[in-house]
Amino acid sequence: MASATVQLATRAPKARIPKARRNRSAGDWVILALLIAGGLVMLFPLIVLLLNAFKTTADYNASGPLSLPGEFSADGLMAFWNRVNFPEKVWNSIWTSGLVAVFAVVLSMFNAFALGIGRVRGRRWIILLIMLANMLPQEALLYPLYIMFREIGLYNNPWSIVIIFTVIQSAFGTYLLSSVYGTFPKAILEAATIDGASRWRIFRDIVFPISRPTLSVMLVFFFIWTWNEYMIPMAFLIDNSTQTVPIAVSSLTGDRLMDVTTTAAASLISIVPTLVFYLIFQRTLSRGITTGAVK
């Protein structure tokens, strides 16, 4: 395949075709076709959702899940929207996930500065201890945290979610960022000390800006992960008005009054916010998790 590319490349006419397009071989097209086919499989559930979210119930019952909708109907969407007060759920999810993402990135930075750059003693064991937040199965946390948060009056309060997930997400952040900071260019740090910068100045004015690409990838991951969390929000947010989007959608499964088209519409609308968020930040993802570390 590659040799074919090379041959094509050498034979290619010196016409003014953009360089990248000049040496597409048959093999390249086959690979593209296979990747597109795989992509369609990945998107199949989304396609099925789109087909059914805007159908009427009668239409679905008559022609099944794979037919195109006979007429456009937003009944399912409206039913879900009004029933769970969707804007309220989106707002709950946005502010808890947003705060968790910011707090967890900051906490990870502090930890990683001490571990990766400060190289405090026993750092391997400290990282492992912090990673316990990631390793502990969440059901092990439920009883103790429930009792603790009830005592301080934060049970059924979204702040409990913010606090818990700041710690859980920062575990991964600390692990990742410590290894990135462990390879932070020493020359830059040396130059900073010659200029007489304090640790705090180095942290704020040098380490933070240089590692920003890694930090923004972490921010995106933390936001999406927290948005998608299920078990702890389900157990801690019992009031309808404090619930997050996934809890509102999953409450439909047990609900006999909800028909398939409503469920499809609910699933579809519930993924719009994360989808938008991802598309906005997808450029940061391509910049890479370890870019801050190299060069």
Next chain:
Amino acid sequence: MKAIPMKKNKRAAARDAAEARERGMSRIPGNPSGRFWLYLVPGLLMLLWIIVIPAVWNIYLSFTNYRGVKPPVWAGLSNWARLFRDATFWTSFGNSIWMIVAMVVIPILVGLVLSSLIFDVVQKKFGAKAASTMRAVYYFPQLLPIAVASLVMGWIFRPENGALNALLEAVGLGGLQHNWLGSPDTALIFLMLIMIWIQVGYPLVIFMSGLQRVDPELYEAASLDGANWWQRFLAITLPSIKPEIFVVALTCTIAALKVFGPVYMLTRGGPGTSTIVPSYYSYQQFFQSQQVGYGAAIATALTVVIVVVAVVFTNLQQKVEAEDGE
């Protein structure tokens, strides 16, 4: 140290002092490591509150009988003795192996191939826009809340009016229709397929970001030397993204061992115990059977397994990194 002859003592002492200074030093010249503890205080305090105390509490509960209402009663090792005799517990760990296959092994292999194809072929021949679209498509299931992904998949695979059965009907294979997640013979396999679908985008995105770092000239040089795609993959791609492979393998293994949401939403461990996993089994004991002590024992056992895996893994990672450093 005592074996060192007297006359060399001075030099050795100086060298030792230099080494000790180096060991106790941060990466910032002139700043001893000890001065960085302040930065760890908020993180460690929060960790103590949210993780360490509940974890210790959970270990304590595993030695008690506790139904969630009356105070816990000390029960010694009875929960642990029961655990080792409990066939369901061992079944749940057996299924964990399958979850590791579906959430770690296959996604990493597929992710490696996909990321290098997208990076190598799509990005170079069809442009960056095509590549990032492709990445977004494969990453899509990762954006879905587990609750929504499970809801949709459960509906696609359900027996009446499910999309897969409808699809089979439509192409004339109606005879193959099946209760995919509800029969003991297919439930685990379809749960695994769903997990692969959910998981594959994560290694893909991380690997692609790692590939950005690789010097393109390396690939060009290899191509000029006549290396084919597979040879370049083995010689350049794989070694360059080794750190990313470790990160993904560790985090995915942990996620696979404690997987809960999809099992809870799709199969509830059933039919029978065919798809039961430790997390769900422990949850069942905690909140359905009200056997909090036994649930805590399962959760503690699971934590121990995860910690052991993580320690072994990071040791291996350090060894590999040390070898690479030489």
